[in-house]
Amino acid sequence: MNDKNGIPPAGTFGQLNQMWFRLRSIEQNSSLTGECSLRLQFLESHLLLIPVSGRGWITVDGKYSELRPGYVSVCLPGQLIEAQLDSSGELGLYILRFDVFGLRDLPGPHEPHEPASSPELHCRFPWEGEAAVASTITYSKHCEAIAASMRSDNGLERLRAQSRFYELLYSLLSDADQLQPSDTDAVMERVKTYIEQHYREDLSIALLAGEAGISVRHFIRLFKQRYGLSAIEYLTEYRIRQARSFMLPHTNYELKDIAAYVGYKDIAYFRRKFKQVTGVAPATFMRNAKLKIVAYHGNLIGALLTLNIIPFAAPADHPWTEYYRRKYEPGAVLPLAEDDESRIEQLASLRPDYILGLEQTLSPAIQQQLGELASTYLVPRHPMDWRTQLRFIGDCLGKSKEAAAWLNRYERKAKSIRADFVFEPASVRLLIARISAQTITVMSNRSLGEVLYDDLQFIPANVVNRKLEGQTLTLEELESADTDKLLLIVDEDASSQAIWSRLRDKAPWKHPDSAGYSRVELLPPFPWTEYNSFTQELILELALSLWRNWT
The missing domain is CATH 2.60.120.280 (Regulatory protein AraC)
Structure with missing residues (x-):
């Protein structure tokens, strides 16, 4: 099989x-x-x-x-x-x-x-x-x-x-045959799937370890090493995620029935766990879920989802819109047109409660029209890191507690992942770069750079200057970089692929390091080039697989 x-x-x-x-x-x-x-x-x-x-x-x-x-x-x-x-x-x-x-x-x-x-x-x-x-x-x-x-x-x-x-x-x-995951990965994925299929039942660590066919102690270490949280923590988060789907405006279930359905016989315990995971009480979540909140720009969808907000409407042309709809609430997001004029006509008939957008992309005239339709909040023009952006959006939408709870959970997860490496990240020199056409750009800040260098504390390679925005390298500089691992995004155009072919055939990238580990990991351009709380957490989880053989 x-x-x-x-x-x-x-x-x-x-x-x-x-x-x-x-x-x-x-x-x-x-x-x-x-x-x-x-x-x-x-x-x-x-x-x-x-x-x-x-x-x-x-x-x-x-x-x-x-x-x-x-x-x-x-x-x-x-x-x-x-x-x-x-x-x-x-x-x-x-x-x-x-x-x-x-x-x-x-x-x-x-x-x-x-x-x-x-x-x-x-x-x-x-x-x-x-x-x-x-x-x-x-x-x-x-x-x-x-x-x-x-x-x-x-x-x-x-x-x-x-x-x-x-x-x-x-x-x-x-x-x-060569790129298949390790047996351990397959076993952990199987147990994770088992949790998702049987989350309504009484699941214990002993039962899950038995499903994996390993000792309890070994299972606890491997599951947390792969996913950044314990199996019981994952079960709790998955149950709460399922409970949220029964609390949306189009549903009409009582709280005690929702709690019982997702595996909690004690409703008080369910309320406590729900608030622990989401930052708010179930009643507050159900009240907030009735609000019609519009993500006027697609790259704000991720921040809304981390605040437990499923946008009422979002751009149809953003590459993640369909992914978000299918991952969280199929069919629940109304697709917005591409041009501002058509979008405003759509929103006028929808009568939203809040509109969230990016200030720098909207003319004063469009901003005024949006303000006349609903309470409109615009993320400011000046550069804003993803944590500040999440807090800003939370404050605007009355979701400050949810933002704080999510950020606390993120910090705990980053700390847990750092602790699970058997090596010190601060001892590993890392270079992150993107080949696009004839240009090799160092990705030292925001997105991948921020998570791996700041949150997980890997050390930038000798050629990386984090104070330099948009730093570029020549192919010779990339080849001679003193780094233990290279994370490389290669665009699909012929020029980018040609540079990658030349690099791939040259030492030292051609060969694994002295311990037998690959020195180069290829990543697709998307979604790592986006920058919001949702994608930052994806990058955090990505690190577990990138250094799988090192742990």
């Missing part, structure tokens, strides 16, 4: 010599909207999705996951799927349909004149779901070559398409 992430267990690929593959079709969709090949459908064949640019989502038998470069998805015959790419930015997705046969589908050595069996599939691909790949550019080139051969009228060239498809499968299965 495959694990939660779709990665095959060791030994699965030994069956490949018993299989053969036939490519049915390949197409490149630049927009999966309207009438397209990936509207809701049951699959007749295997499906391979390779995103090369942009972002989107896919549902497989009702289970949602993201589509993004650096990861591929395999779907199996009989599954019900639907997919769509985000409408903003450059889009690109290769869709390959193929069949898998076993040797028993071919005539046997003693039956040369008997026809092969019917073309029904007797085999499944060695794994399903999502897996990381080493290079999006490599897969894009594979697909371009396959598509060119498939379009040819020459039979030999079309045969070559099948050969090239085998080359793509070799790359895919090699990456899946």
Whole structure:
């Protein structure tokens, strides 16, 4: 069986010599909207999705996951799927349909004149779901070559398409074999999923350790090491998160019924835990949830979510809007139009209670119009760190207690993660950079830099000048940097990928360090280039996986 992430267990690929593959079709969709090949459908064949640019989502038998470069998805015959790419930015997705046969589908050595069996599939691909790949550019080139051969009228060239498809499968299965998570990661993910599926039940550490198949003491250490909080703390937060979904304006449940449903028989204890996690009492949360709060600009959505506010409306063109809706409250966020004039017309009919926006992006005339529609709060023009921004928004919306509670929880989590490293972060020299076109920019402040250098206390590499805004490096400076680990964001354009290819093939980045650990970690551009409380916590959690082998 495959694990939660779709990665095959060791030994699965030994069956490949018993299989053969036939490519049915390949197409490149630049927009999966309207009438397209990936509207809701049951699959007749295997499906391979390779995103090369942009972002989107896919549902497989009702289970949602993201589509993004650096990861591929395999779907199996009989599954019900639907997919769509985000409408903003450059889009690109290769869709390959193929069949898998076993040797028993071919005539046997003693039956040369008997026809092969019917073309029904007797085999499944060695794994399903999502897996990381080493290079999006490599897969894009594979697909371009396959598509060119498939379009040819020459039979030999079309045969070559099948050969090239085998080359793509070799790359895919090699990456899946090499990039699979450790057994410990898979076990912890399985227990985390168990908690989410059985959160209403009485769960104990002993029971969860038994589910993991390890000792209680070992389980406690591993779970906290991976997720930054104990299993019981995670259970509490998950229960409260579920309880919040039953407290929204469109629901009509009594508090005692909500408490009992999420696993708390004692309502007083539930109230205490709810306030401990959210910073406010359940009654206050339910009262505040009835307010219509608009996130006029998309990068304010994250701050609202950390304050337990699901925006009543938010921009449809922000790449995280759909993600936020699906992660927290499907269908609960009204999409706002792209231009100010249309947005104001929408809001005039919605009659919101509060509008939250960014001062620097709005003209005085638009600010006045928004102020006439509802109480409007604008995050000031001057630079503001994410903690100050969260407190500012909390003060504006009457959520100061929630902001303080969330920040306290964040600080505790950062301290816990620092303590879980068996090495001192202050002994590790770290360089964070982004390659975009011909420019290499050091990311030393805000976003990744602030979390890793300030909150987790890693040491900047010798070339990093944190006082210099927008510091850039030459490729030679990057190659010679004295650093223990390089976190690198490489944009998908050809120039950026060319620089990365040159760097990747040079020592010392080409080889692991003396302890055998990788010196370079590649990160996608999004969401780490955003800067709000929501993404800062994601970065905090990211650190656990980046130094997984060091702990």
